[in-house]
Amino acid sequence: MSNSSLPRVQHIIGSGVVAVVGATVCYISYTQQPSEAFLFPRLIATVFVVLALWTFVKACLGWTKVGNGLSLTQFSNLAPGLIIALIYIFWAAKGLGFYTATSISFFILLSLYDPAPHRVLKSWVKRIITTVCFIAVMYGLFALLLKVYTPREIFF
Amino acid sequence: MEFIYYFGDVFTPINFGLLLLGTIGGLILGATPGLSPTMAVALLIPFTFQLEAAQGLILLGAAYTSTVAGGAVSAILLKIPGAPANIATTLDGHAMALKGEGAKALQLSFLSSAVGGVFGVLLLIFLTPVLAQWALAFGPSHLFWLAILGVTVIGSLDSASVVKGLLSGCIGLWLATIGFDDIMGAQRFIFHPSLGGGINIIAALIGLFAIPQVITMFAKGRKNDGTQAIQVQKHPIKSAFSELFRYKRAMGIGTITGSIIGLIPGVGGQIAGLVAYDQSKKFSPGKDKFGTGHPEGLIAAESANNAMVGPSLVPLLTLSIPGSPTAAVLLGGLLIHGIFPGTDLFDNHPDVAWTFINSMLIGQILMCIFGLYVAGMAARVAQVPQSVMAAIVLGLAVFGSYSVQASMGDVYVMASLGVMMYFLERFGFSAAPLVLGLILGPIAESNFIQGSMIATATDGLAPYFLTGALNLFLIVVVVLSVLYSGYMELRTRRYTSKEEIMG
Numbered sequence: 001m002s003n004s005s006l007p008r009v010q011h012i013i014g015s016g017v018v019a020v021v022g023a024t025v026c027y028i029s030y031t032q033q034p035s036e037a038f039l040f041p042r043l044i045a046t047v048f049v050v051l052a053l054w055t056f057v058k059a060c061l062g063w064t065k066v067g068n069g070l071s072l073t074q075f076s077n078l079a080p081g082l083i084i085a086l087i088y089i090f091w092a093a094k095g096l097g098f099y100t101a102t103s104i105s106f107f108i109l110l111s112l113y114d115p116a117p118h119r120v121l122k123s124w125v126k127r128i129i130t131t132v133c134f135i136a137v138m139y140g141l142f143a144l145l146l147k148v149y150t151p152r153e154i155f156f
Numbered sequence: 157m158e159f160i161y162y163f164g165d166v167f168t169p170i171n172f173g174l175l176l177l178g179t180i181g182g183l184i185l186g187a188t189p190g191l192s193p194t195m196a197v198a199l200l201i202p203f204t205f206q207l208e209a210a211q212g213l214i215l216l217g218a219a220y221t222s223t224v225a226g227g228a229v230s231a232i233l234l235k236i237p238g239a240p241a242n243i244a245t246t247l248d249g250h251a252m253a254l255k256g257e258g259a260k261a262l263q264l265s266f267l268s269s270a271v272g273g274v275f276g277v278l279l280l281i282f283l284t285p286v287l288a289q290w291a292l293a294f295g296p297s298h299l300f301w302l303a304i305l306g307v308t309v310i311g312s313l314d315s316a317s318v319v320k321g322l323l324s325g326c327i328g329l330w331l332a333t334i335g336f337d338d339i340m341g342a343q344r345f346i347f348h349p350s351l352g353g354g355i356n357i358i359a360a361l362i363g364l365f366a367i368p369q370v371i372t373m374f375a376k377g378r379k380n381d382g383t384q385a386i387q388v389q390k391h392p393i394k395s396a397f398s399e400l401f402r403y404k405r406a407m408g409i410g411t412i413t414g415s416i417i418g419l420i421p422g423v424g425g426q427i428a429g430l431v432a433y434d435q436s437k438k439f440s441p442g443k444d445k446f447g448t449g450h451p452e453g454l455i456a457a458e459s460a461n462n463a464m465v466g467p468s469l470v471p472l473l474t475l476s477i478p479g480s481p482t483a484a485v486l487l488g489g490l491l492i493h494g495i496f497p498g499t500d501l502f503d504n505h506p507d508v509a510w511t512f513i514n515s516m517l518i519g520q521i522l523m524c525i526f527g528l529y530v531a532g533m534a535a536r537v538a539q540v541p542q543s544v545m546a547a548i549v550l551g552l553a554v555f556g557s558y559s560v561q562a563s564m565g566d567v568y569v570m571a572s573l574g575v576m577m578y579f580l581e582r583f584g585f586s587a588a589p590l591v592l593g594l595i596l597g598p599i600a601e602s603n604f605i606q607g608s609m610i611a612t613a614t615d616g617l618a619p620y621f622l623t624g625a626l627n628l629f630l631i632v633v634v635v636l637s638v639l640y641s642g643y644m645e646l647r648t649r650r651y652t653s654k655e656e657i658m659g
Contacts (some may be wrong), residue, residue: 014579014583077376081546082374098558113543115379115541138552148562
C-alpha cells in the first residue's frame with residue numbers, strides 16, 4: 001500500500017467507526033423508552049448521524065483534507081507505551097495497588113522512551129532515582145496532602 | 157467599583173500563597189513544551205477539591221495566566237512554543253536570542269505580557285457585572301441557543317474542518333447525556349457500570365487534554381530532540397522598560413487586538429498573537445525587520461496573547477458559556493464547588509467572583525516579577541526529556557482522575573476518552589468543541605426541557621424557540637459563524653492548492 005493511500009484507508013476506517021457510533025446513538029434515541037427522556041438525545045443524534053455520514057462519504061470519495069492519520073513509524077513508536085499505559089490503568093492500578101503499579105509502569109515507560117543509552121549504568125541509576133522521586137512526590141501530594149486513599153491491594 | 161471592596165481578600169496568607177504557587181508553577185509548566193495551559197489547569201483541578209471555591213479559582217486562574225506567559229520562555233530560548241498562544245512569539249523572540257539578546261527578549265516578553273494582561277483583566281472587571289445583569293433577561297430558549305452557540309462557534313472556528321469540528325461538538329453533547337435522565341430517571345446509553353453516574357467532567361477533561369499529549373510523546377519514539385536552550389546574558393531591566401516605551405505602538409496594537417479577540421468565544425491566544433503580529437507589522441515603519449529579531453514583533457505577540465486571558469472569561473462568568481477550552485476547564489472548577497456563573501455568581505458569591513478576578517490582576521504583576529527571575533530555571537525544565545514528561549503526566553492523570561470521587565470508573569472513563577481523542581485528532585477532529593459539548597450539554601438539555609414545557613403550555617415548540625428578537629439574533633450568529641468558517645476553510649484550501657500548482 002502506498003503512503004498516499006494509507007491515510008485514505010485510515011480516514012475511511014476512522015470516520016466509519018464514528019458513523020457506526022452515530023447510527024447506534026440515533027437508533028437508541030429513537031427506539032428506547034420512555035421517549036420523553038430521549039427528546040434531547042434525539043435532537044443531538046440526528047445532527048450527529050447526518051454529519052458523521054457526510055464525513056464518512058467524503059472519506060470514501062477521498063475528499064478528506066484534514067488529518068494526517070498515523071504512519072507505521074508513529075504506530076510502532078506509540079504501541080509499546082500505549083500497551084503499558086493500558087495495562088497500568090485497566091489492570092495493574094487496581095490489581096497491584098496504585099503506588100506499586102505507578103512505580104513499575106513509570107520505570108518501564110522511562111526505560112522504553114528515554115533517549116539515554118541503555119548500556120550505560122548512569123542512565124539506569126538516573127531512571128531509578130527519577131522513579132523514586134516521582135513516587136515520593138505523588139505519595140506526598142495525594143496520600144499526605146490531599147488524603148486520597150488509593151487502592152493498595154496486594155502491594156503498596 | 158465593587159471589586160475594590162474584595163481586594164484585601166487576595167492578600168490573606170493562604171490566598172496569596174496559592175497565588176504565588178500558581179504563578180511560579182504555571183511559569184514552569186508553561187515553559188514545558190507539550191504542556192498546554194488547558195492541560196495544566198485540568199491536571200490542577202483535583203488539587204482544588206479540598207480548598208474553598210475562591211482559593212481553588214485563585215490557583216487555577218494564576219496557573220492559566222502564567223502558563224500562557226511561561227510559554228514564551230521555550231519559544232524564545234528553544235524555538236518551541238510552550239503553548240499554541242506563543243507561536244507568533246517564536247518568530248522574533250528566538251531570532252533575538254540567537255543574536256545574543258535572549259535576556260532582553262525575555263524581559264520584553266514578560267513586561268508586555270503584564271501590560272496586556274492587566275488591560276485584559278481590567279476589561280473583565282468592568283464588562284462582567286454589566287453583562288451579568290443583561291443575562292437576567294435570558295429565558296430557557298435563549299440559554300439553550302447560547303449553549304448551542306458556544307459549541308458551534310468553537311466547533312467551527314477552532315477546527316481545521318468545520319464539519320469535523322461540529323461533529324466533535326455533537327459527540328460531546330451526546331457524551332453529556334450518558335447516565336440517568338434528570339426528570340424521568342431513565343437510563344441513557346449506560347453501556348458499562350462505570351457510566352452509571354454519567355461522565356465525570358473533571359475525569360473527562362483530564363483524559364481529553366492530557367492523554368492525547370502523552371500518546372503524542374510516545375509516538376515521537378526514543379529520540380533525542382537535541383534542543384539546547386540558548387544561554388542568556390545579563391541585561392539591565394531599566395533599558396527593557398525604555399525599549400517597551402519606545403515600541404508603545406506595537407504594545408497598543410497587541411493589547412487591543414488581544415482584548416477584542418479574547419471576547420469572541422472560540423478564538424484563542426494563538427489567533428490573538430498571530431493577528432497582533434501581523435497588524436503590528438503592517439503599521440510599523442520597520443516592517444522589513446520583522447522575523448529577524450525585531451522587538452516590535454515580540455511585544456505585539458506577547459501583549460496580545462496575555463490580553464486575551466481576561467476577556468476570554470467574560471462569556472464564562474456572565475453567561476456560563478466558556479469562550480475557550482481553558483475557560484471550560486475553569487467552569488468545571490466552579491461547578492465542583494456548586495457555583496454557577498452568571499448572576500448567581502455575582503449576587504450570591506460576590507466574594508468568590510471578585511477575589512478570583514482581583515487575584516488575576518495581582519497575578520499578572522507577580523507573573524512579570526517572577527517571570528524575569530524564573531525564566532532561566534524554566535528553560536532548564538523545558539529540556540526535560542519527553543519520556544519523563546509523558547510518564548509524569550500519565551501518573552498525574554491517573555491519580556488526579558481517581559481522586560475526583562475515589563472511583564476506578566472515572567480512571568477508566570478518563571483513559572478511554574483520552575485514547576479515543578488521540579485517534580480522533582489524527583483524523584482531524586478537535587478536543588475543544590468536544591469538551592464544550594460535554595460541559596454545555598447539561599445546560600443545553602435542561603433549558604431545552606424547561607423551554608419545551610413552557611412551549612407546550614403556551615404557543616408550541618417552534619414559536620417558542622424560533623421567534624423573538626433575542627432567539628433570532630442567537631440563531632443568526634450560530635448560522636453566520638458556521639457559514640463564515642466554511643467560507644474561510646474553502647478559501648484557505650483554494651489558496652493552498654493554487655500555491656501547490658504554482659510550485
